[in-house]
Amino acid sequence: MQKLPTLSEIKPLRKKLDISQKELADEMKLTQSTISRIESGTVDPPYSKVKNIFEYLEGERIARKKSKKHAKDIMTRKIISIKPTSSIRDAVELMNEHGYSQLPLLEKNDNFGSITSKKIQKIITDNPTMLGVEVSLIKELPFPEVDENWNVKDISDLLVKYSAVLVKDETHNIVGIITDADFLKLSKSF
Structure with missing residues (x-):
């Protein structure tokens, strides 16, 4: 006969899966x-x-557990980033050149923040002279960083909240970036 788990097992299991009380509550249609x-x-x-x-x-x-794909399997290894001291104009040119809508602000493997085309659009629509301003003055939160062995399910959950995820190797160097586009490429293998 199978033993019923006790209520005290819920919290450790939830935390091990890195699921918040709010996320669990939403899934169960309960309050947090x-x-x-x-x-x-x-x-x-x-x-x-x-x-x-x-x-x-x-x-x-x-x-x-079944997820056989990990961050290192789907990440884009060539990271297009911008330095925090670069201008908004530089960011616009880089985004246009590569067709990206977001960029991480990186310098010497440090993640200083991010910049998105939506934020730039709002800034320059309100004041076009802002194109010469450093991106660090309008930066947004840094993209989350994950280990290269994170499974794609957990990364997919992060991409619901963030436009990109940075990938670090075992020496804590940033070695890749994952966006929604990387997941679209993944779907071709199914």
Whole structure:
């Protein structure tokens, strides 16, 4: 007979899968506070809810284990980036030249931020003289960094929130970038 997991196993399993309480709550159509109370043991949830939570978490664990593709398999190795001291005009030229809508701000393997065509469009529409300003003055959050062995499922989840993900090797050097376009190339192999 299979042993039923205990409620105290939910939180460690969720954290191991790097799923937030909010993400789990959204998947289960519950509130984040309900998930928090279930994990802390301050509420006695119905069996059906607990069963659904464990089935979802187990499904995620299996899906991630089955994922044979990793960041290093789908990343673009040639990273087109811009230095934080470069001008917005330089960023526009680089984006136009390579057909990119976002660029990381990199210098000596340090990730200083990012710049997107949408942000540039808003800035120069409001004030065209801003083209000469350094990109560091209008930079956005840095793209997240992942290990080259991260599986594509986890990276796909990040790309829902960010326009790109930077990939680091075991020596912590940035060795690649992944965007939605890389996932479109991946779909050809299925």
